[in-house]
Amino acid sequence: MSAEKYDVVIMGAGIVGAACALECARQKMRVAVVDHDVIGGGATAAGMGHIVVMDDSEAQFALTRYSQQLWQQLRPELPDDVEYTQCGTIWVAADDEEMAEVHRKASYYQRRGVPVQILSAEDLARLEPNLRKGMAGGLLVTEDGVLYPPCAARFLIEQAQALGATVQVGAPVAEIGNGRVRRADGSELSAGVIVNAAGAWAPELTRGISVKKRKGHLVITDRYPGFIQHQLVELGYLKSAHSVSSDSVAFNVQPRRTGQVLIGSSRQYGAEHKEVDHEILGRMLQRAQEYMPRLSQTSAIRVWTGFRAATPDKLPLIGPWGEDSTVFLATGHEGLGITTSLATGRLLADQLSGRASQIAREPYLPSRATTMEHAHV
């Protein structure tokens, strides 16, 4: 039996794999997407769907901003069930120290052309009356938004299919490399390039890459239309999310179009099981209650967990994997995969087609990772 032949086989039908498939298909490549489960079933299903510009580093800013603009361009084509809403993010400052961070962040964004608005304590209380009284203020980033990731991934996949891409879901893969993808049932696909976009599971297919699972919990409430208007994130988030070694929680809530409130976030290393961890869930909800006391009486209808694909320097791996010339990586997006999926697809397709990229691609090349070490081990 001869193997099916493709120019590019993408491992993973999450939002990153979907975006890569679409961009490659646009470059007239013969594309197949293979996933062991369903479209958007991994971190894509578990994540919040926050389209957010971040400024941990210049490279992170460049990627998130570029990708956000790609989402904005795509917006007119997005079907209704993708629920794209440009609600804006408010970075909430609890005290003067965090308010100083608001000003720093504001000038950083302003210098780079990102529209922002500094909110006084009064502005914040008016915009989000359910926040606890006495907040110092906040920063509203108006072009940030939210969407519903599984449907966004499905939309990208469908667009790729319309350009001829093949999608194989429910197809576990045993091994990739040397231009071949061997499925668990023994059958094979042959590919010029294999793109590992398997998120937190990418290291199972490509041994030795600097990606670790970082577990998160989310809770969703029943419908309370108007309870919040913006994605609200505490600025203390910077302190907790940046720690690469310890478990952390942060106040991070999102308004869904249904009127539901999506509540996060938690970050855990070394947690391999998808079961709900009551201890960190409790800490996460306590944090949410501290910021938003009226949340305590809302009805929580579901809790779930997921695994982010984390890298030591908090930047994704996009590009060739040095140890096998047929393998490219598109993983390690941690909590920003929904935002940065479209830019990832572009950067990957640029590299495969020899086209110039709109932003520098070097910061995301896997080759940089040879010097990276996970701080925690």
Place this chain on the structure above:
Amino acid sequence: MVSARKQFDVLIVGGGPAGIAAAVSAAQSGKRVGIVDDNPALGGQIWRGETAQSNSEAAAWLAKLHAWDVEVCAGTRVFDQPVSGVLRAESGDGTYQIEYGKLILATGARERFLPFPGWTLQNVMGAGALQALVKSGLPVSGKRVAIAGTGPLLLAVAAYLKNDGAKVVAIYEQVSRTALAKFALKVAAQRGKLAQALWLRKELRDIPLITNAWPVAARGNGVVESVVLCRGGKHEEIACDYLACGFHLVPNTELAVLLGCRLQNGYVQVDDFQQTSQPNVFCAGEPTGIGGVELSLIEGQIAGLVAIGKEGEAQSLFSARRKMRSFAEALDRTFALRPELKSLASTGTIVCRCEDVKYGQMTQHRSWRAAKLHTRCGMGPCQGRVCGPATQFLLGWTPESVRPPIFPVALENLISETHEEKEHTFVM
């Protein structure tokens, strides 16, 4: 929010016949026995609101229960097990952290609904749900009620509603007359109380029982005005004020699954002593197989006795249970859903009422999980309790794993005490 701690040697979840029998049996030992139920009073779905006049058997069991020192936590719903041996429950006035030595799950069953065009109209409801509403005061006197679906519950509901003054138009049962007659013979041979309760009741004598018939649509302007039935290959339309539907029962296995108990064919797997695959966790009644009150009472007694170490006494009930289980198997066989029912829903029929998801949206997906992610079916407050069993029948989908909370709860109640303690110690 008040949070209280409780400790029991034997804790029973579910206050229907199985739970009551388990509590009575376990209480004889003098051990601390508690029973938790989410309804305001004991009795479960089947014995809800029964009195000594209306149901002497129910009254007798409740009297036995009250004679013992059993702590009853009514209006209390178990939603999580934060650590092994500890359940968390929510009531109107706070939460409980309940520690147990032995746990008996007697969580009962719920009605299965199948979607058909018009099933979301007002006054189309579950047969058991309509009965419960009438028990709590809904007047049905003079109202025309059509009853359709399958299973013995339809007969019980018909009798009850008629007694309450409703004009029961007919009972439409999807199984064939022959299958029903065979089943009736088996029931009669058992000389069980179920036979008396259902088949020999005077109330049913002048209600037409129409077999080989099932609802294909409910019609009305906001409120149901008529039901269209498929009968002998032809459609007929019957006017009604209420349409009570039920397609037999599905077991409530969510808590068992959360605790890690193994299922077999959709039921909680138990050994001869009603022991589940989890240590110290027993299960009795409908979750182990739909068998009705009699079997539930026996299983409850066995579980209660085993939980207090009286295996020998429990064994004396095995032969009675064996007989009743053969009845349960006959129930499953007789009231199995006919394949025609799989085509009742049209593409525009809502299947998930919480999230307004239509059948045509669901059939574009290949699994429950894919459909859930892409259409939101099963993501609402009922957590898929209605559309899950429906799609299991319609599309052969298997539901997902169970996660806490197994019922929606006030957000603050998800912050478990084990965590609070830890925090406290940490701060000190």
